[in-house]
Amino acid sequence: MIQKIHNFLLLFVFLPSIALSQQEKGSDYFSIAIQKKAQSYKSEINFKKAQYFFLKEEWDSTLVYSMKQLNSNSDLEIKEYCHYFRGFSLKKKSLYTEALIEFDLINKSFQYYYLVDYNIGHLFHFEKKFKKAILYFLKAETEILNHKDESEIAGLYTNIGICYLHLNQFSKAEFYFKKDALLNPKQITKSVIRSNINIAGLYYEQYKDKQAIYYFKKAYTLSKNIKDFDLKQTAAFNMAVVEENRSNYKKALAYRKEAEDWKDSLNNQNKIWAVADYEKKFAVAQKQKQIKVLEVENKLKNTQRNGFFFAAIGLLLILTGGVYLYGQKVKNTKIIVLQKNKLDELNATKDQLFSIVSHDLRSSVNALKTSNAKLSATLETKNYDELNQLIIQNSTIANGAYSLLDNLLHWAMLQTKQLYFHKESVHLYSVIQQIEYNYKPLILDKAITFENSVSKNIFIFVDLDSLKIILRNLLDNAIKFSDENGTVNFYTQETDPDFCELIIHDNGIGMNENTIKELLQEGEILAKKNNSEIIGTGLGMQLCKQMIKKNSGTIAIESELNKGTKMILTFPKTRTNG
Missing domain, CATH: 3.30.565.10 (Histidine kinase-like ATPase, C-terminal domain)
Known part of the structure; x- marks a missing residue:
């Protein structure tokens, strides 16, 4: 029994790493979304750099440029993205308290707030606060299911299952591990293999060896069809532990040898990648040297070309200036002619106005003069009926003249904008x-x-x-x-x-x-x-x-x-x- 428990602990160390290897930033659609967002805010250079380094998983640079963006006058949406970048980067650097502070600054109206809940769930998982972790994973569940991204859903179920496993709630853990395994049963994926390993570990902890061995074997068989050396090594190692517990040391040795081979392959692969990366850097350095030589040559050519270019620009500016000045002169001449015509029209109107008004005023005054002469003559004859008529006539003439002058005054005030x-x-x-x-x-x-x-x-x-x-x-x-x-x-x-x-x-x-x-x-x-x-x-x-x-x-x-x-x-x- 002691041997079994000891060996099971060797098996169990693989489980947390499986859960945390799931994609935490969100699926491809989130990466595409933040790239589009950066393109729509072309003037926000710091935001563009922050999202670039975020996608490159360069967390220190992400933290620097997201903070620069937050210190500028950004709109609310950009700030939400920057706080998310910072929270995720701090989590990756194992600064969980600081990461939680950044996530808490994000408003719940943020379009991708379910990712905030999902990442807070991870933070509590790291701190072994499994009940809180489950609570936040379940908050993110509805939105993750709506996106129908199998890798996201698999990661969610795995993490919830592991939290329940740590809480010794085996039935709930089994429920989520099996949901993970049945997501896409017809396809052999890394997620399916990990799910089978998790279910096996769950049964093994409950001493249900028969069920555990079935899933360990299934995971081992499925691992034959994938190219992930790390997962192949895990599946082979688990089978080695199973056979050791069954006292079948020959098979156990074969599985351990296979696991070591896969470990060596993984190391070799890493070495190959390292060499390839070095060769890539060397090629880039060589290319940069060639570029610098070409830049010097181009500078010399550009100096000569610029001389001709600026000379041509100078001549063009002189020609353009001459054409512009001539055009302005023609334009000013047209304006002067139009203003002259308008002034002539206004003067003609003024002359017409004065002519008509003076004629009417002269007629009114002359009529008043004639009427007054008749009035004087009538006074001598004491013809009161005719006298009354003449007074009414004078009043009418005076009222007409007054109305004309009153209208003239108001018209003049209206034209001069004094009214x-x-x-x-x-x-x-x-x-x-x-x-x-x-x-x-x-x-x-x-x-x-x-x-x-x-x-x-x-x-x-x-x-x-x-x-x-x-x-x-x-x-x-x-x-x-x-x-x-x-x-x-x-x-x-x-x-x-x-x-x-x-x-x-x-x-x-x-x-x-x-x-x-x-x-x-x-x-x-x-x-x-x-x-x-x-x-x-x-x-x-x-x-x-x-x-x-x-x-x-x-x-x-x-x-x-x-x-x-x-x-x-x-x-x-x-x-x-x-």
Whole structure:
């Protein structure tokens, strides 16, 4: 019995190494994922180097560059990867406490957090805290199974089985070892052989020699079909111990000799690899020498080539500079010509404006002068009816002149951007009432019926002063172009939930399509003056259009000769909260 226990301990030392030889970084898809991540962050040089050395399993360099990346202003995702690199590298260097600190810094939202749990499980396994190790291995189980990577799944089952074995929970250990062995029973893989060795060790510890020997033999038979010298040596050595325990020393000796042969083959293989690595380094060194010689030759050639190149670049720059300067001169000339044309256009507009305004003012003043002369003569005759008519006529002429000057002032201020706009919530019905009051004398003089049919619930978001200017001008035009006993109606229509549509409708003389187009045309400073003196300068209409635009509104005109006119305005409604 003592011999059996002693020999079993020789067998059992292979089990932990089997568990820890499984791939711990994650499968190929994780390696591919971090390479793609590095490509997507091309500017993050330290991150690229950290992932490169991580894949090369150069742990010290991984720790250096991942820390450099963490010290820079990285985004959260890069930091998660760097903490994982550091935790894994510290684990490989057997710095388990420091590794656990790094893994704990990783947020659970990390895409590959299951690998964090898996590696923490390894840390607790190394510290012989097997219950905690099992807990973390099971946390990673669901995600590992989802990836359907057999090497990962095999490693997981093996590690869980070994933890249960250390806890003497043999039934659970057996369950996981057998799950590992049955992952891919039709293929002979290293994982399958290791699983059989683990199951054999499990039975051997429970003194179930028959079952143990069956699995040791199975592992030995399967090892014939693989090229892993280390695993072949393990399988042969285990069979040697089995035969020794059965007192079959001849067979035991044969198995031990085979195990030694495989050990020698492994050593030879390592030597061959070492020699190959040395030859590779020597070849690289020789190549580097050749490269240095070629670099010196290339430098000489490049010096000559660069001389010609820079000379050509110099000539090209001079030529390009000349072309650029010529182009700029042509461009500046075009700009000057355009500015001159614009200035000429503005001067022509100004001259036209002054010509029309001065003509209207002269006409108004002359009419006022003539009317005042008649007024003086009428005072001597004491004809009070005619006197009253002349006073009303004078008032009309003065109001017209005042309106013209007022529009001219506001138009000038608008053009020079001196007019101040302050938008606020305005009760439309009340504003129209005020405008009606201001024009009451003119309305009564022509016996015009004025109707304010605007909804009392409407509030619009506009500048109050400019709104009054717009409505005064349009009401003034409606009165001016209406006959005696005419009608002027202000009313609203609901066509849009965000805008108010205000209509100013009169039954006056109306206008034709050409006049409408002229009034609404963009860029026209004034409408053309017709022979009829009743048609004004059009300055008020231009002022209205610009102020409506400033208030985020629109204007449209519907009219026919002798059938009246509709001025259709839209303004934004006041937005209500809720």
